[in-house]
Amino acid sequence: MNKTQSEFRKGFQSxxxxxxxxxxxxxxxxxxxxxxxxxxxxxxxxxxxxYAGASQYISLSLLTLGTGIFEIILTTFIVNIRHFLMSAALxxxxxxxxxxxxxxxxxxxxxxxxxxxxxxxxxxxxxxxFGLNLISYMSWVICSGIGFLLGAxxxxxxxxxxxxxxxxxxxxxxxxxxxxxVKVVCLAALAACFNTIFSLTNxxxxxxxxxxxxxxxxxxxxxMEGVKNKQRGSKGEK
Amino acid sequence: xxxxxVWMIVGMGLVTYVPRVLPFFLFKxxxxxxxxxxxxxxxxxxxxxxxxxxxxFYINEDIWFGILGAAIAFIAAYFGANVIIVVLGSIAxxxxxxxxx
Numbered sequence: 537m538n539k540t541q542s543e544f545r546k547g548f549q550s551x552x553x554x555x556x557x558x559x560x561x562x563x564x565x566x567x568x569x570x571x572x573x574x575x576x577x578x579x580x581x582x583x584x585x586x587y588a589g590a591s592q593y594i595s596l597s598l599l600t601l602g603t604g605i606f607e608i609i610l611t612t613f614i615v616n617i618r619h620f621l622m623s624a625a626l627x628x629x630x631x632x633x634x635x636x637x638x639x640x641x642x643x644x645x646x647x648x649x650x651x652x653x654x655x656x657x658x659x660x661x662x663x664x665x666f667g668l669n670l671i672s673y674m675s676w677v678i679c680s681g682i683g684f685l686l687g688a689x690x691x692x693x694x695x696x697x698x699x700x701x702x703x704x705x706x707x708x709x710x711x712x713x714x715x716x717x718v719k720v721v722c723l724a725a726l727a728a729c730f731n732t733i734f735s736l737t738n739x740x741x742x743x744x745x746x747x748x749x750x751x752x753x754x755x756x757x758x759x760m761e762g763v764k765n766k767q768r769g770s771k772g773e774k
Numbered sequence: 775x776x777x778x779x780v781w782m783i784v785g786m787g788l789v790t791y792v793p794r795v796l797p798f799f800l801f802k803x804x805x806x807x808x809x810x811x812x813x814x815x816x817x818x819x820x821x822x823x824x825x826x827x828x829x830x831f832y833i834n835e836d837i838w839f840g841i842l843g844a845a846i847a848f849i850a851a852y853f854g855a856n857v858i859i860v861v862l863g864s865i866a867x868x869x870x871x872x873x874x875x
Contacts, residue, residue, distance in 0.1 A: 553861045577775045578783070585787035595786060605782045613789035620793035625817035627797045628806075635802060642795040647825055652857075654818035697868035699833040700843035701861050703826055707844060708860035710822045711851035723816050724823030731824040749824040754816035758809065 540663040547667025550656070553708070554648045554668075555675035557701035560690055561589055562676050565596075566683020572596045576684050583680035587673060588646065590742070591615040615743035621750060622650040629653075630660040637662045644669030648702060655709045719757060727753035836875075843868050 562583065569579040574596075586592055591612040598608045623645055630638070630653075641662065649668050653660045690698065713720040730749035734740045740748060806814070830840040846867045850860045 550857075553857050556858075556861060574779065575775060578779050581775070581780065582783045582786070585783050586790050587787075588790050591786065591790065595782070605778065605785065608782055609785040609789055612786040613793075616790045617793050619790070620797060621817055622821065623794055624797035624801065625814045625821075627801050628811060628814045635798065638798040639795050642798055643791055645794045647821070651818065651822055651825070655822075693869060693872050696834060696839070696872055697865050700840070700847070700864045700868055703830045703833065703840070704843060704847035704861045704864035705857055706822050706826050707847040708851045708855070708857035710819065710826070711848060712854075713819060715852070719816075720819040723819040724826075727820035727823035728827035732828040735828050746821070746824045750817055750820040751813075753820040753823065754813045757816055757820075758812045761812070762809070 540661075543661045543663030544667040547664035547669075548671050549667075550652050550664075551649070551668045551671035553701070553705045554652065554672040557648065557698075557705055558589075558672060558675040559679045560695055560698040560701070562679030563683035563686075563690060564695075565589070565592055566680040566685070567687060568593070568596050569680070570684045570687055572599055574599075576681070579684045580677060580681045583677045586612070587643070587676060588612075588616050588619075589676075614741060618647075618743055618747045618750075619645055619650075621747055622647075622654070626650060626654060626660065630665070631662065633662045641665040641669055644673055646672065648672065648705065651706060651709050655713060719761070723753055723757050726756060839868060839871070842871060 565583070566579055569582070574582070582592055582595070586595075594611060594615060595608050598611065623642055626645065627638075644665070649665075649672050653665060653668060656664070710720070710724055714724065727749045730752050731745055734745035734749060735742075739745075826844070830844050831837055833840045833843075843864045847860050847864045850863045851857075855863065
């Protein structure tokens with residue numbers, strides 16, 4: 537097995553948690569799309585082309601409200617602008633490769649695939665990204681279709697229990713790094729505080745709240761570290 | 775398929791893809807200032823904090839659902855469990871919780 541293949545496989549395996557977590561969300565999306573009046577083709581097409589959970593849900597409720605298409609597209613843009621920050625961060629961590637490969641795998645960047653890839657200890661290779669994206673994308677698209685066709689989601693209890701899946705995954709990704717570094721604890725805690733404040737005060741829409749909370753935390757901690765290092769440096773000179 | 779809906783989907787897809795792909799073109803082969811690089815390195819951990827809170831409190835009308843699920847995930851992850859085990863463990867625990875309640 538060559539390197540690309542083994543990297544692809546590693547990516548695919550890392551995506552299993554995402555696939556599990558996407559299943560109930562996508563099943564429900566399919567079901568809601570049907571109740572909203574989308575056809576099967578339209579439902580699957582949206583999951584195929586947009587591939588962004590929150591904005592797909594929002595578009596359904598806006599359609600129900602009779603919102604115009606332009607406004608729906610604009611809202612989608614605002615909700616998904618946070619991916620810009622994620623791609624910029626991933627761009628620093630991924631292996632050098634042809635731009636065309638990056639252009640393909642960047643389509644698959646979601647909150648979840650980004651988190652898994654960015655928390656990886658090794659370099660993020662193209663093969664890894666393709667594997668990670670493929671299993672996540674398949675789960676999202678196929679489960680959207682199944683949700684529409686079955687016209688039902690999972691049994692209530694299971695559905696409720698599975699709503700923890702993606703959060704548990706985020707925690708599972710964060711905790712090992714928190715154990716190794718106080719900086720990670722500070723970064724996550726500060727961003728969590730900011731986002732909670734934004735959410736409770738309704739100061740920003742969800743899309744912007746995550747971007748601003750993340751940026752504020754990342755910048756503040758970086759500034760503090762800079763100050764600390766400077767102090768240490770000047771002490772060292774004495 | 776109605777063409778109106780198809781255009782809406784295409785538009786949504788486009789405005790979602792552009793922020794995803796743009797940084798790879800904008801920053802290709804560019805050495806960003808070290809402060810910016812530092813900030814970008816901080817982004818993953820910070821994003822996770824913002825993705826978990828406050829969303830985890832809202833997954834169920836019963837706020838304990840999220841809190842207990844998070845606690846189990848935290849404990850499992852702290853003791854070195856693989857991410858999949860963390861995920862399945864939390865699901866199993868919450869199934870049990872809602873069965874008992």
